[in-house]
Amino acid sequence: MNMKPIMEDWRSFLTEQKCKLPNRGDIAEGIVAAAIAAKLSKRAGGKIQMVDVSDVIAQVGNIQQMNTVVSNVVPDFSNEHEDTVGFSISMPKRPFAALVDKNLLACLQGEYEGAVSYVNSAPMHKFATRLASNKKSNDILVKAAGTEDQKGTKVDISIVVDGNKLRNQLSLKVKGGNQFAQKTGKAFEVQKAFWEPLGIDVSGAEQQYVNIVENIPTGKPFVSRDEIDAGGYLKMASQATSLIYQQAYKTLESKLQNNRFEAEFVKLLADYIKTGAVGPESEFVELVKILPGDFKRARFGKKFYSEMEKANLYPIMSTSGAYPKIQIIYEDSDGNKSVLVQMRAKVERASGKSGGSKKYGVLMRNYLETGPALYKLAGV
DNA sequence: TGGAGGGCTGGTAGTTGCAT
DNA sequence: ATGCAACTACCAGCCCTCCA
Structure with missing residues (x-):
């Protein structure tokens, strides 16, 4: 044995x-x-x-x-x-x-x-x-x-x-906490609000998006997570958000000059990151990540903005995973690439209770998450 | 070890149901 | 009819876990 x-x-x-x-x-x-x-x-x-x-x-x-x-x-x-x-x-x-x-x-x-x-x-x-x-x-x-x-x-x-x-x-x-902002819900307004601060208009995909998500039940009507899978609702959500992310990616590409983001957009991106990380007005809030026996620190003041302006930044899009994702890549002078931030769609099979029993529903979310490069550009 | 995919928790606001 | 309590959906918080 x-x-x-x-x-x-x-x-x-x-x-x-x-x-x-x-x-x-x-x-x-x-x-x-x-x-x-x-x-x-x-x-x-x-x-x-x-x-x-x-x-x-x-x-x-x-x-x-x-x-x-x-x-x-x-x-x-x-x-x-x-x-x-x-x-x-x-x-x-x-x-x-x-x-x-x-x-x-x-x-x-x-x-x-x-x-x-x-x-x-x-x-x-x-x-x-x-x-x-x-x-x-x-x-x-x-x-x-x-x-x-x-x-x-x-x-x-x-x-x-x-x-x-x-x-x-x-x-x-x-450790493990990379998410620093999000928008939740299946309404098109949620997608709009997620991308708007970057000056990205995704309304071109609205009709198609709505056509798909209106087939996803609201609330928590399912008795099991399997039932959600079986209904194909996660796929629907993925398809719908892919439309949005593709639209957003197209716009992001239009903001490239010589394969890197133009200055005007970089400012918006920096604002978006700062607001997501520490809030709108707080230049003096620092983001502190506690790692086992170690830490990383980021601040979002003038230095961050000037680092961002100097940085070579561009987007990449991934649709190969379960849900679409756009990453903003930072490439340093040696050609090393790392992720600054990523925008990612995810769908949660959220649980809740009604009538004394556990119920489940489809919860669509958009996450803004940090990558290693954030602590390089905003690090102190 | 980092990326990819995902879940649990709690506050708030809105709704429902029941007692007055 | 009205007021209060109980209930629930929504959504933002927090990583966690698994696997290459």
Whole structure:
């Protein structure tokens, strides 16, 4: 008898049991907020110290409950003033429970290490030093509240100094989180709204699109996902969105000059990316991606715009997959190509409940997602 | 290890149903 | 008829998982 499959099952069982987390991104908000508080308050010998994972764990360990400030009172470098460095967390119940569950620390090791390397990096170190040496008593509050207002703001963590939200705001992602904006729904208006900010008019495909999607039932009338597959509705959705994406791609090609995007369009593209990543007005929101033991940072100020202007950018379209996709490619001076962002259609067989039983429906979505090049052009 | 395809969750607004 | 509670669809948030 071969025991190997059993052992493998057992191992995967253990892994799943151990590291089944409700939402890694939500939990990471709390970890990063605690790490920032640790950094801002770790002062000794007139210097801001490097924080380590245990400092962050200690801060997290001091959390009493949601929305309650964990406070650290620390001396200013002058020793004549005291700063209060606090942080508070607001997130859904389950991620919060996971955050404060000491048994899950091992599962979040990568996030802790990534958060530590982020707060120890130069910008945060300098910020911490400035607050510690300004010879004032500052009231500093790090707020993780990204899940509170999902429609109103992209900011997940903000640092409030003496009541002022300054330039220190973060939009957070973790490994696997590339999506940063989307439009949902099968109405043609959804497609229109998705492409409009890029100055792309897809109305040429409207009639055909509508003709197809009107055959897709609204709501959640299906009793199983198989029933959706069997009805061929995913294919219909794919065909309909392909029409839109082809139209969009044609327009994108018309904005090329010598095989790269013209300046006017690049500006629109930069705006689109910035708005999707950090919101409309926030030049000082940074996009922070926490990787296991590491991080990437992107900002969308002047430097980003000038990098975009210089960059060799062009679109490619893919229809070979299940759903259409357009990628904006960045090609550097050595000819290396990488994806800046991609627009992708997807169809979800969304679940819901009605009459006490589980029901399913067809949910059409359009995603805007980051590629590696975004952190090159917007990286700091 | 990164790309391709996909799912779960929760807030909000709108609708429905029932008690008054 | 009306008010409130329960229910649901929509849609934006978040990655997750699988496979080459």
